[in-house]
Amino acid sequence: MRIPNDLILRTTTNLIAFILLAFSIYLFLAGHSSPGGGFVGGLMTSAAFVLMYMAYGFDTVRKIIPINFRLFIPIGLSIALLTGLGSFVFNQPFLSQTFAYFHLPVFGEKELATALLFDLGVYITVIGVTMTIILSIAEDRE
Amino acid sequence: MSNLAILPILIPMLSGILLAFFNKNINLSRLLAKALTIGNLLYVSYLFIRVSQDGPIILETGDWAAPYGIVIVADLLSALLVLTTNIIALAAVWYAPYSLSKKQESHYFYTFFFLLITGVSGAFLTGDLFNLFVFFEVLLMASYALIVLGGEKVQLRESIKYVLINLFSSILFVTTVAFLYSVVGTVNMAHIAERVAEVDQRGILTTISILLFFVFGTKAALFPLFYWLPRPYSAPNPVVSALFGALLTKVGIYSILRVFTLMFPQQSTNTHELFLWIAGFTLVFGVIGALSTTNIKLIIAYNVIPAVGFMIMGIGINTETSVSGTVYYLVHDMIIKGALFLLVGAIVLLAGTANMKKISGFIHHYPLLGWLLFLSAFVLAGVPPFSGFIGKLLLLQGSFGADQIALSIIGLGCSLLILLSIIRIFIQVFWGEKDESYVPNKKLARQLTIPVSFLLFFSVALGIGAEFFYPTVEKISSYLMDPEQYINSVLRGNP
Numbered sequence: 001m002r003i004p005n006d007l008i009l010r011t012t013t014n015l016i017a018f019i020l021l022a023f024s025i026y027l028f029l030a031g032h033s034s035p036g037g038g039f040v041g042g043l044m045t046s047a048a049f050v051l052m053y054m055a056y057g058f059d060t061v062r063k064i065i066p067i068n069f070r071l072f073i074p075i076g077l078s079i080a081l082l083t084g085l086g087s088f089v090f091n092q093p094f095l096s097q098t099f100a101y102f103h104l105p106v107f108g109e110k111e112l113a114t115a116l117l118f119d120l121g122v123y124i125t126v127i128g129v130t131m132t133i134i135l136s137i138a139e140d141r142e
Numbered sequence: 143m144s145n146l147a148i149l150p151i152l153i154p155m156l157s158g159i160l161l162a163f164f165n166k167n168i169n170l171s172r173l174l175a176k177a178l179t180i181g182n183l184l185y186v187s188y189l190f191i192r193v194s195q196d197g198p199i200i201l202e203t204g205d206w207a208a209p210y211g212i213v214i215v216a217d218l219l220s221a222l223l224v225l226t227t228n229i230i231a232l233a234a235v236w237y238a239p240y241s242l243s244k245k246q247e248s249h250y251f252y253t254f255f256f257l258l259i260t261g262v263s264g265a266f267l268t269g270d271l272f273n274l275f276v277f278f279e280v281l282l283m284a285s286y287a288l289i290v291l292g293g294e295k296v297q298l299r300e301s302i303k304y305v306l307i308n309l310f311s312s313i314l315f316v317t318t319v320a321f322l323y324s325v326v327g328t329v330n331m332a333h334i335a336e337r338v339a340e341v342d343q344r345g346i347l348t349t350i351s352i353l354l355f356f357v358f359g360t361k362a363a364l365f366p367l368f369y370w371l372p373r374p375y376s377a378p379n380p381v382v383s384a385l386f387g388a389l390l391t392k393v394g395i396y397s398i399l400r401v402f403t404l405m406f407p408q409q410s411t412n413t414h415e416l417f418l419w420i421a422g423f424t425l426v427f428g429v430i431g432a433l434s435t436t437n438i439k440l441i442i443a444y445n446v447i448p449a450v451g452f453m454i455m456g457i458g459i460n461t462e463t464s465v466s467g468t469v470y471y472l473v474h475d476m477i478i479k480g481a482l483f484l485l486v487g488a489i490v491l492l493a494g495t496a497n498m499k500k501i502s503g504f505i506h507h508y509p510l511l512g513w514l515l516f517l518s519a520f521v522l523a524g525v526p527p528f529s530g531f532i533g534k535l536l537l538l539q540g541s542f543g544a545d546q547i548a549l550s551i552i553g554l555g556c557s558l559l560i561l562l563s564i565i566r567i568f569i570q571v572f573w574g575e576k577d578e579s580y581v582p583n584k585k586l587a588r589q590l591t592i593p594v595s596f597l598l599f600f601s602v603a604l605g606i607g608a609e610f611f612y613p614t615v616e617k618i619s620s621y622l623m624d625p626e627q628y629i630n631s632v633l634r635g636n637p
Contacts, residue, residue, distance in 0.1 A: 071163070073162065074159045074160075074162035074163055077159045078156075078159050078160075081152070081155060081156060081159065084152075085152070088145060092205060093144060093145060093201055093202055093203055093204060093205050094145055094148045094152070094201060094203050094204075094214075095203045095204040096203075096204050096205045097204065
């Protein structure tokens, strides 16, 4: 088998994948007050993974990121659902949310809302779904 | 607490997610699925009792007041239908291990099964038109996965049709919600109902209501839109067919019932005339289909269509008697269609073929199965002591009361032909000489009969105990005929 020599693609991927990952996390966190959120953040994270898969091939990336993306779907869904269920504990209607101001190191005074946890669930589910679709089509070689 | 109303949606959803983690461990999956279904059924029965005692339970999710947030409304009709859904789910979960292969079960069958129940319960409980669309998609996505589970050629072919037609009707649904939103400026059902009553522009609202009727008519398989139903429903595994036949079309009927009793009750002259015509054609065409084939799964699938016709007839006549007939028939039909699909699926599994000409003399091998089929034919056709009778009697009372003589005669004639179509299966499959070369699988037959008898027990109880169930149905129909009650309880927060 001919081993392709795609040095330029791989070098740029090394750079771009990290920028993509950072930007996707920015998008995910910014969702509350500016455009972004769990959905687009999740899509962009999976775009970074897909780029890595394209540049380095299936087996290599599986060694670098040994994660079963299929499990991401139930994990993400349960995070989102449990965030909604959390309101049961405080005797509030389902999916009620709350927020508070925290003083975080480095970042300073920040507003943290439970909606972010719900978004985290969406984020993880989106990554799981996208990667499962792409990888199961790519793996199917019969 | 008002959170009671959302638990019938959350329990199956959580169960589905939980079971996605151990899809490979089949024994654990089966055990958990059974336990969770029983738990859910118990909970839903408790909810039903609570609702019938204290009136509708309303949950404003996220603590947002009614027209602004999504409301979950558990009134008597919704609670009754969710209860029926869970009874069928219980039978299906007991049937599944014997009809599915291990491989199919490990490919997330139970997850999709629970998501289907989530979607159906959600569609019954929601009080928001767009949320109804979302729950429709939840149940349709799960049904797409279930219909191809196993990946046989037939299933793939039928699933393409099924997905295409449902995508089309979903697109139409979104478009119609957009039209309605542009006219009334809200998607909350109670708020829509209130505003529709105030708006002068009747023309556009009638158009929208007819569009909604076509959307739900496609889901429910009404006359010009039913052609997609029979084959996709007979292609998948029996337990999946039973879930489809018992639940999916009935969600469409429920939506039509809700939309036209709550939101558009005023301009009944235009719409309800159309319903009656469609009901008549649906009855006739469904029965013709059921008599046209020798494939026993297809016969049952075609029988879904005339039942839908009966229910639309009740909605079209729109009197208190006929609507209570529709509600009674809805519950009866969910249970009996579930039972029939499971029963016929059992015959196909045991005989290895769906062509009834190739099977005969089964009564010598499986007497119980035979008599159960005989009984369910009578229940379906509406022979007096059984549940089909009460529903049809109320419908006929309603239609004679509204001077729809022709339609009543069509209904009666079709009942007779429905009986014929099922009795044909009984005669072909169970009568005849004993086939000595056939090796019966008594153990499998016994296991498959248990869930069927469980469902038929409810069918028979619903008929014999009609006096006990009828007051509830009457209460539902008088509640449906008076939309003010719904609007008041949702928008003004007094249950």
